[in-house]
Every structure is written in C-alpha cells, then in structure tokens.
Amino acid sequence: xxxxxxxxxxxxxxxxxxxxxxxxxGRDINDDQRARxxxxxxxxxxxxxxxxxxxxxxxxxxxxxxxxxxxxSTSEFIFGSRTxxxxxxxxxVAVYSPESPLxxxxxxxxxxxxxxxxAPAGERSLTIVQAVPAT
Numbered sequence: 001x002x003x004x005x006x007x008x009x010x011x012x013x014x015x016x017x018x019x020x021x022x023x024x025x026g027r028d029i030n031d032d033q034r035a036r037x038x039x040x041x042x043x044x045x046x047x048x049x050x051x052x053x054x055x056x057x058x059x060x061x062x063x064x065x066x067x068x069x070x071x072x073s074t075s076e077f078i079f080g081s082r083t084x085x086x087x088x089x090x091x092x093v094a095v096y097s098p099e100s101p102l103x104x105x106x107x108x109x110x111x112x113x114x115x116x117x118x119a120p121a122g123e124r125s126l127t128i129v130q131a132v133p134a135t
Contacts, residue, residue, distance in 0.1 A: 005048040007060035007080050009135055012087035013049040016040055043084070051133040056111035058131045060098060064106065065130040069114070078134050079103060 008016075020040040023033055052061040060080040067074050077094040078085055085095045096103045105117040106128060114127045 003046065006043060006046045006084060007048045007052075008084040009088040009091070010049045011090060012084050013044070013047050015087040016044055016047070016084075020044065049135075051135050054133055056131050058106045058109050058128060061134055062131045063093070063134045064096075064128065066102075066106070066126045067129050069125040069127060074129070076130075079106070079131075080134070 020037065023029060023037050023040070029037070048061070052059060058064055058079060062079045063076065064079050065074055065076045075094075077096045078091060079096055079098070082095045082097045085091060098104065098107050101119060102117050105115045105126075106113075109115060109128055111128050111131050114125060116123050116125050
C-alpha cells in the first residue's frame with residue numbers, strides 16, 4: 001500500500017475511525033480482523049480530510065465539472081478514491097479516481113485546460129470548466 005496521502009471526506013474518515021474503534025474494543029479478534037485493523041490504521045494515518053484550496057487545480061478532494069468537446073455534454077464528479085468516498089452517504093455525485101482513464105487525464109490540470117481521454121468507445125476531448133473543494 002502506498003504511503004501517499006489519501007483524500008476522503010470527514011464523514012468517510014469518521015466511519016473508518018468508528019470501524020477501527022469497534023474492532024479494537026478489547027475483545028479477542030481473529031486474523032482477518034487483525035488484518036483489517038492494520039489496513040484501517042494505515043488508511044487513517046494517511047488520511048487527508050481537510051478542504052483543498054480553491055485554486056482550480058484538479059487533485060483528489062475536488063468537485064470537478066468537465067465539458068465534452070464533441071457534444072457539449074457536461075459531467076460533474078468528485079475526484080478521489082471511489083472506495084473510500086463510498087463511505088460517505090452524503091455524496092450526491094459520481095466519484096472518479098486518479099487511476100481511472102478520466103482521472104489520469106485530468107490529474108494535475110487546471111480549469112480551462114483541455115485534455116484527451118481514452119474511453120472504451122474511443123478518444124474524447126474535454127475541457128475542465130470547474131474544480132472547487134468538495135467539502
């Protein structure tokens with residue numbers, strides 16, 4: 001597992017802390033639970049749940065809107081870990097990870113940048129129109 005920070009919402013971080021507390025409440029745990037305790041401890045240590053700066057940079061923790069150049073359609077989503085952000089029931093948009101084709105294409109870009117994404121149906125060009133803190 002990487003040692004880089006992992007952005008997640010405060011609610012998702014709290015769910016991880018609650019799960020860890022439940023697993024370590026003084027009772028005996030099995031090997032699978034010990035492995036989960038180690039995984040949770042690592043995730044919590046790497047967690048970054050603070051709001052990102054509103055500087056237009058696409059990075060985990062941002063709510064991003066893109067416009068597809070071929071048809072003018074737009075898509076809004078949270079840029080971050082899909083698994084960890086799935087722990088926050090309050091999210092009202094899709095989540096794209098930095099490892100996804102779309103995420104890899106826009107990571108480190110700024111509002112106004114145009115990029116090309118390789119999708120199953122072929123390449124699509126899109127423009128980043130908004131990147132604001134998700135929380």
